Amino acid sequence: MTDLSAAPKPGGPDVPDARFDFIVCGAGASGSVVARRLAEHPDVKVLLLEAGGSDDIAEITAATAWPALRRAPQNWLFRAAPNQHLEGRSIPMAMGKVLGGGSSINVMAWSRGHQADWDDLAAELDDPGWSYRAVLGLYRRIEDWHGAPDAQRRGTGGLLFVQPPPDPHPIAHAGLMAYAQAGVPVFEDQNGAMMEGAGGVALTNLCVRDGKRVSLYRAYVHPYLDRPNLTVLSDALVTRLIFDQRTVNGVEYLHRGELKRAHATCETVLSLGAIHTPKLLMQSGIGDEAELGRFGIRVIQHLQGVGRNFQDHFMAPCVWEAPQPIEGRNNLAEMTALWKSDSTLDRPDLQSFLCELPYASPEAAGERGMPGNAWSLTTAVLRPVSRGRIRLTGAQPSDPVEIEANFLATAQDRQTLKRCIEFNRDVGNSAPLRPFTKREWLPGTFDDEGLDEFIRNATVSHSHQSCTAKMGRDEMSVVDSRLRVYGIDRLRIADASVLPRVTTGNTMAPCVVIGERAADMLMQDHSLSN
Structure with a gap:
C-alpha cells in the first residue's frame, strides 16, 4: 500500500x-x-x-429525544419541491448532517428488509451475493442480538447492539393485541420469520442500549x-x-x-x-x-x-388523544406492524409504528393543533409506484438540489395509503387500545372526500430516501x-x-x-x- x-x-x-x-x-x-x-x-x-x-449531543445520545432532531443543525433540513398532489406543500425530508448520518438522528429501528426484497435484487443483478441467504450471513456478522435466540437468522457478538425494547410501555403490548384482533399475526421477533412471509406485528428491534442511541x-x-x-x-x-x-x-x-x-x-x-x-x-x-x-x-x-x-416511504399518520399522559419509553416507537393491502401480493406493502407521541404535519393538525396527551399510528406505503428525481439547480457545490419527490402521483399509491389509514383507524379504535384512547384526533370523522383532503394535507416523508x-x-x-x-x-x-x-x-x-x-x-x- x-x-x-x-x-x-x-x-x-x-x-x-x-x-x-x-x-x-x-x-x-x-x-x-x-x-x-x-x-x-x-x-x-x-x-x-x-x-x-x-x-x-444530548438529543442524539438520548433515545427518546429524536423528535428534537427534526429541526436541529444536525439535520440537512431538506424540503421537497412543492407537490400538486399534496396541496402544493413542500414537505420536509430529514437526513443526518453529523457523524453517524441518519443513524444519529433517526428513530433507531432495525428493519432488515423482506426476504423477497433481497432475492429480487439478486435475480435482477444475476448475483447471488445479494440474495436473502447471503444477506442473512452478513446480518449474523453485523449483529450483537439480545433478543430471543434464533441461530438461523440472528447473530451475536457482532459490532452492532440490537435488542427488543426492554420494559416497553403498556400501550405497545396493547397495540400487539389490537393488530392481532385485526388479523395480523404476532411474532416474537420483527426480523425473524416475520420478514420472510406475509407480515406480522412485533415489538420493534432497536439500536438502543441503556437508554442511549447506538x-x-x-x-x-x-x-x-x-x-x-x-x-x-x-x-x-x-x-x-x-x-x-x-x-x-x-x-x-x-x-x-x-x-x-x-x-x-x-x-x-x-x-x-x-x-x-x-x-x-x-x-x-x-x-x-x-x-x-x-x-x-x-x-x-x-x-x-x-x-x-x-423513492421514499410516505405516510399520513393517525392520532388519538389519550386520557392521561403517555410517558414514552425506549425510542417512543416500540411496536411495528407490517401487512398487505392486497392478499395476492408477495410481501407486505404497508407498515405502522405505534408512536408514543402525537405525530402529524402542521397542515393536518390545523388551527386546533395537537392534544397534549396523544399517541399515533404511522401509515407507511412500502411499495410506492410513484417515482421522483433529484435535479441540480446550478453547477456550484453551494447550489441546492431540487428534490422532486412526486409522492402520490399515481392513483394506486393514493388508494394504498387510504387503505392503510382505514385499517389503522379500525385498529386504533379497537378494544385493546381503548384504555389509552379518549377520542380519535386525526383524521377524525370524514366522508370519502374529506379523507382524500386529509391525505393531501397529512402525507409526510418517512425519510427513507433511496x-x-x-x-x-x-x-x-x-x-x-x-x-x-x-x-x-x-x-x-x-x-x-x-x-x-x-x-x-x-x-x-x-x-x-x-x-x-x-x-x-x-x-x-x-x-x-x-
Missing part, C-alpha cells in the same frame, strides 16, 4: 493534498461500515470525510479513532471528484472554509446518501448529459439514471452489482442510492449490509486478507 508520510491523526487537522489508499465520503450507516472494515487492515490508510460535526458511527468508527491508519474529518464537505480522464484519483472538499484535496491511490467510495450522492456525481460530470448541459458542466460519463428513480444511483444492468443503471460506477474507474457507491427499489421497512439496516458488501468487494479486489 502507498505510504503516507506525516499521517494526520484521527479527528485532527488535515494535511492538504494528502494521499490515502481509500477515501470514504460520508460517515453515515454505510460509510461508517466501509471505513471501519478497511481500517481493520493496519497497513491501509483510510480517510473518512463527513460534512457534519460532532455527534456528542449509531453506526459509534458502533463501527468511534472505537477505532486511536488507529493511526484512520483519519476522520468532520465539517468536511466533499465538493468534487478529481479525475485523470475517466479515473477518479480523489476528491476536493471544503474544510472549515478552506478548499482542500485528498488523493486515493486505490479507490474512492461515495456514501453521501440518495440526495447528495447524485448531486456530487452530476456536479463532477457524471450523469445525464442533458441535465449537465443545463449548467455548462463538462460531461465525463453520460449516465442518464443519475438522480432518477427517487434509489437515485441504482444497481442494475439496464440503461438507467449507475453502478454494477459490485457497486462500481459504470464507465469510471476507482469509484464506487455504497449507500441507499444504489437500491433499485426501496426495501420493506426502515432503511438503516439495508444500508449497513450495503456497507459490508462494499467493504468485502474492496478487500477482494485489492487483495486485502480478512
Whole structure:
C-alpha cells in the first residue's frame, strides 16, 4: 500500500493534498461500515470525510429525544419541491448532517428488509451475493442480538447492539393485541420469520442500549479513532471528484472554509446518501448529459439514471388523544406492524409504528393543533409506484438540489395509503387500545372526500430516501452489482442510492449490509486478507 508520510491523526487537522489508499465520503450507516472494515487492515490508510460535526449531543445520545432532531443543525433540513398532489406543500425530508448520518438522528429501528426484497435484487443483478441467504450471513456478522435466540437468522457478538425494547410501555403490548384482533399475526421477533412471509406485528428491534442511541458511527468508527491508519474529518464537505480522464484519483472538499484535496491511490467510495450522492456525481460530470448541459458542466460519463428513480416511504399518520399522559419509553416507537393491502401480493406493502407521541404535519393538525396527551399510528406505503428525481439547480457545490419527490402521483399509491389509514383507524379504535384512547384526533370523522383532503394535507416523508444511483444492468443503471460506477474507474457507491427499489421497512439496516458488501468487494479486489 502507498505510504503516507506525516499521517494526520484521527479527528485532527488535515494535511492538504494528502494521499490515502481509500477515501470514504460520508460517515453515515454505510460509510461508517466501509471505513471501519478497511481500517481493520493496519497497513491501509483510510480517510473518512463527513460534512457534519460532532455527534456528542444530548438529543442524539438520548433515545427518546429524536423528535428534537427534526429541526436541529444536525439535520440537512431538506424540503421537497412543492407537490400538486399534496396541496402544493413542500414537505420536509430529514437526513443526518453529523457523524453517524441518519443513524444519529433517526428513530433507531432495525428493519432488515423482506426476504423477497433481497432475492429480487439478486435475480435482477444475476448475483447471488445479494440474495436473502447471503444477506442473512452478513446480518449474523453485523449483529450483537439480545433478543430471543434464533441461530438461523440472528447473530451475536457482532459490532452492532440490537435488542427488543426492554420494559416497553403498556400501550405497545396493547397495540400487539389490537393488530392481532385485526388479523395480523404476532411474532416474537420483527426480523425473524416475520420478514420472510406475509407480515406480522412485533415489538420493534432497536439500536438502543441503556437508554442511549447506538449509531453506526459509534458502533463501527468511534472505537477505532486511536488507529493511526484512520483519519476522520468532520465539517468536511466533499465538493468534487478529481479525475485523470475517466479515473477518479480523489476528491476536493471544503474544510472549515478552506478548499482542500485528498488523493486515493486505490479507490474512492461515495456514501453521501440518495440526495447528495447524485448531486456530487452530476456536479463532477457524471450523469445525464442533458441535465449537465443545463449548467455548462463538462460531461465525463453520460449516465442518464443519475438522480432518477427517487423513492421514499410516505405516510399520513393517525392520532388519538389519550386520557392521561403517555410517558414514552425506549425510542417512543416500540411496536411495528407490517401487512398487505392486497392478499395476492408477495410481501407486505404497508407498515405502522405505534408512536408514543402525537405525530402529524402542521397542515393536518390545523388551527386546533395537537392534544397534549396523544399517541399515533404511522401509515407507511412500502411499495410506492410513484417515482421522483433529484435535479441540480446550478453547477456550484453551494447550489441546492431540487428534490422532486412526486409522492402520490399515481392513483394506486393514493388508494394504498387510504387503505392503510382505514385499517389503522379500525385498529386504533379497537378494544385493546381503548384504555389509552379518549377520542380519535386525526383524521377524525370524514366522508370519502374529506379523507382524500386529509391525505393531501397529512402525507409526510418517512425519510427513507433511496434509489437515485441504482444497481442494475439496464440503461438507467449507475453502478454494477459490485457497486462500481459504470464507465469510471476507482469509484464506487455504497449507500441507499444504489437500491433499485426501496426495501420493506426502515432503511438503516439495508444500508449497513450495503456497507459490508462494499467493504468485502474492496478487500477482494485489492487483495486485502480478512
